[in-house]
Each structure stands twice: as structure tokens, then as C-alpha cells.
Amino acid sequence: MTRRLSLLDLLTVAVFVVQTGFALHIGLNGPTQAVLPIHWNAAFEVDGWASGPEFAVLLGGLATIGLLAGGGLGLGALYAAAEAPSRARTLRIGQGIIAFTTAVLGLTLSAQTLGDLPPEGTARLSMAGLSLILLGAGAFLGRVAPNRLVGVRTPWSYKSRLAWDRSNRLAGRLLFILGLAGLFVAPWAPQPAATLSLIAAALIAAGLSTFESWRVWRADPNRQPF
Template structure:
């Protein structure tokens, strides 16, 4: 997706979040729930102004990063070669923020909204989207599995991200399945943690297999 189109979609997301905030403003209490535990019980509150403003501001900040990061990427790690995928993924993240924001504002206004279920479903779908595109990311400093070994080798980056893609999709499926089942929600969070950590750990072993010993180690007696 072209940068201009990406910014246009981001602007639509911000406008939608603002519209929902303005619509629900009269129904909001002075202190609004902004955080829920795994059982769907509110355990964090904020002032009405901040609870309504935080979501459009967050989406706008992500839109700003979407435009900024390609401009400050160092040489040999540019985002331009996969700009379309980068834009699509950043919009996916913003879309999840929009869904969470609208649900949170509706819940804060007193509507019966299953926040935990919605959050898990949204994050699960996002993980599946990220996993689907993970193997198409090229080396960069802002998105993907960024370890010393993936950044040092294009081959290590590619193999690590192919692995991460499968794991992210599986973790997303697990989260979507577990979302409406309170008894197994913690298990799905564990699966997500493994999906995020395993590729980073595996990148070291992939590097060792593909690149061999570091040159300084070969000089040792």
C-alpha cells in the first residue's frame, strides 16, 4: 500500500475513534475503566478526558511512526524494499487499537462488552496477520525478530522469520479458540509467549549452523 493511502486509512481510523468518543462522552462517568483482568473485571481507571482521548491519540502516534520510521532507517536496513508489507502491518496494528478502543469506550459508558474476549480475539487475529507476512519482512531495526544474529545475516533473518511466521499463526489460532473459554485463556497467553521467545532463541542456533564459528574463535589455539 502506498504511503499516501496508508496515511489516509490511518486518518479514517483516528476519525472513527474520535467519533465514538464524542458520541459516548455524555454517558461516561468521571472515572472510566481502562484496564481489565483476564476475567473481564475492571482493575484500572482514568479520568473521562484521558480515557476518551487516549485511543485516537494512540492511533495517531502509530500513524506518525508509520511515516517516520522509513525516513530514519539506516542504509542496508531500509524499509522501502518491503514498504507495502510494512504499511499493511502497521495498519493492522492500528486497526486492532481501534477495535480495542471502541470496545473499551463502550464498556466505560456502561454497555455490556466482553472486553477480555474481544481483546484476545483482536490480538489473536493480529498475530495471524503478522505471522502470514513475517517471512516477507527484510532486515530492519524496527519490525520483526531483531537479534544480533538475525541482523548480522540475511539468511538467518529469513529462516528465523519463516519459523516465527508459523509460530505466530499457531499462537493466533490458539488465542482465538481460547478467547471465549475462560478456563484456558492463561494457556493461550503461554503459547503466545513461547511464539514470541522461541524464534529469538532459535536465531542464535540458526546463526551458528549457517555461519559457523566467529572468525576470532577460529584464531584461538
């Protein structure tokens, strides 16, 4: 029996269709520049270039990865086979995060490549895009059940449900706060220091969440041994 497509399935397909359609437009109809910026260094100065068709392939490839990871060959297919409600919910959250991240990355990259921006403008766009991704992931991370795909996946969180729940709730809160703060300061904060600081803060949040999984596992009387 063919499974019925969910709203998230349709959203995943919609992101793919819009992004690949735009990529085809770029590849066939422009832009007029011989080369386009596609990569930036830590100071957000251009250090990588591509032709219009090459950029179209890059953008279409990003959309295809998002479709495969979140759609029929990825989390969407796993969701259809999931029996436990908690696993099904976790897979749906993962699918939503992938679709959202693919859309944000595609929009950010397109604006940076086609916008003819100075380094400061490129950095602000990068900070806004990263902040949106952190905000979206953080909003749902605390609701995922133990799995191998989404969340704070450490040896300790797999051996203690309490460690899993607390470390993922901490990660969700930290990422949500960072994303919200990043969106607020992106328009006026000094660049590239602000964007680099946001990246460093996200890495610190990951480290704190990893430590939290170990700390809670060690204190959990119901933990599983290694």
C-alpha cells in the same frame, strides 16, 4: 516534489481520522457514566477508571501514535526515501502492521470500556483482539528483509541472512497459527485461562524464534563473526 500517497498511507490516515473522531464524540457527548473502566488485572477485573474526557484523550493518543509511527514521520516517510526494493517492501509491511494494530487496539479498548462487560466478556474481547494482531503480523513477518524496525531482530539474525530468513519465517508461522487458533476458541474457551495461555504461547513463540536465529547462525558457514 511532494510524494504521492499510497493506499497504506490513506489507510493510516483513515484509522487516525475515524479513531480521533470517535474519541472527540466520546469526550464531548458522553457517555453518561461518571467513570469508565480503562484497565483490568490478570483476572480481567477492573482496577483502573477514567472519566469520559480522559478516555477520549487515551483513545486519541493511541490514534496519534499510530499515525506518527506509520505515517509521514515514521515508516511512511522512510519508505519514500528507501532505494532498495526489499527495504521498501519491509517498511510497507511494518506500516500495514501498525495501522492494523492501531485499529484493533482502538476497537477492542472501546468495546471493553463502553460495553459494560463482565470479566469473562472482557477477557474474550482481549483474546479476540490479540488473536487478530498475531494473525495479521504472522501473515507477513516471513517476508521482511533485514532491518531495525520489524521482525526477529537478534544479534545472530543480523549476522546471518539465513538466520534472519528462517527465524522470521518460523515466527510468522507460529504467530499466524496462534492467531487463527485464538480466534477459533475465543468465543467458548474458559476465561481468563485461555487469554493468559495465548499470551504465554506468544512469548514462547518469540523465544523459539530467537533460539532459531542463534541455531541457524551457528551452523551457517557464511555467517559474520562478532
